[in-house]
Amino acid sequence: MILVDGLAGESISARDRGFAYGDGVFRTFKVMRGKPVLWQRQYAKLAHDCHALGIDCPPAQTLERDLAQIDTPDCIIKIVITRGDSARGYAMPSAVAVRRVVIAGAWPAHAADNNSKGIAARVCRLRYSSQPALAGIKHLNRLENVLARAEWNDADIAEGLMCDANANVIGGTMSNVFIEKQGALQTPDLRACGVSGVMRELVIELAKAHAVPVVVTAISLDQLLAADAVFVVNSVIGLWPVIQLDRMKWPQSKITMQMQQWIDDAQDA
């Protein structure tokens, strides 16, 4: 089911600036038993990202009315907000009519035991470019992620890690990454590239709440390979332990399993 500006439909205007330039933002998250999971956080991120691009984010109530129309109690929701239609040309239209698209989809085909057994991942060749003006924002310019994800076809590889030009790890193609070292967590600094997800933010807060040290910092690929444990997170998959990265292997970690439980508790709250 798709809602375009609140109305059921399958299409958007061919003059939409999301289509023309990727001029918009999005979020993807779970709905469980009719309830959008961590909705306040998702909306806050959406509003933040809209603001960063100078797009007027629709009010939360407007999106909540859309979500209430979705006819499947358990699904994955993607909300896309674009600057709306305009004539040809990069200049922003003076009369803006922001567009909102809500797409409900099935739960992903990811093997359910990725959460418990962990996944194999790879390191992508494609390097994220550095763009402080867009870093952290979940905008619609995602060709880097598309090209990185196209590097492999092996169904046994569940995620690819992306580095910047300096071989610092930034995140997965669709996830944020954490490493564990001597009982503390680290996650990459996203001030120059990458996407800052709701689940990343939640994990940082949960670590602090449970007195697990956590720092946001540059993490080189070598540092990641020397970590005691690695995991990736996003709002759809939750937390997947990375138990293999190319030829490197890790055992399951106690902190990782605890974090999974804390996430489950927070999502049920």
Added chain:
Amino acid sequence: MILVDGLAGESISARDRGFAYGDGVFRTFKVMRGKPVLWQRQYAKLAHDCHALGIDCPPAQTLERDLAQIDTPDCIIKIVITRGDSARGYAMPSAVAVRRVVIAGAWPAHAADNNSKGIAARVCRLRYSSQPALAGIKHLNRLENVLARAEWNDADIAEGLMCDANANVIGGTMSNVFIEKQGALQTPDLRACGVSGVMRELVIELAKAHAVPVVVTAISLDQLLAADAVFVVNSVIGLWPVIQLDRMKWPQSKITMQMQQWIDDAQDA
């Protein structure tokens, strides 16, 4: 008038990957008296850019049939090619149905005497990011251009120049740039960022054909400011001399005016 996969319409699928990720490419050019200007070159660039992203470009004949349906003999055409629809997720769909969208619009409102009198331009604050995997390609991830173009509202400023992180000039928000120095032309190297336009390619060829030295090289902003003349080009505007850049002013240049004539001749051919 808009044609989506050859059929008149105003909308595209909300599942199009151009909308979701900017997963596609485009070109914009003039149609004069029913004839797409420099069409062979436009198609070659379109095919090249599709290939770079692993998208099967529709055959030239298919697009020519679309163009023949356009009901205005003088217009601006934008052709967008996307990877087509897919379910959620960055992974490319296995059964691809590439989408083509042909949008006909009115001639731009740019003052017609920009070509003869020249324009005032500015230097944008936003810096292009460096991404060799996408550099030169006219893809749909154009937020950098949108943000750069949003930096000014003054109608007297016709274009903004964009630099990379090293303060090398890359191009205008919607154009390629050339400088003239001691009778020779230079244009920025686009191996790390920027868009390689048909008009840029034509200007390089025309310079060579008329024994005007031309080099593709890194051009710092300081070098540009020290140039004897500066001009910007694209397939819609043709060639605009830059006679003012912030506080710097240049007189009209003989080579620039000659190049304009050579472009006109090539477009009529």
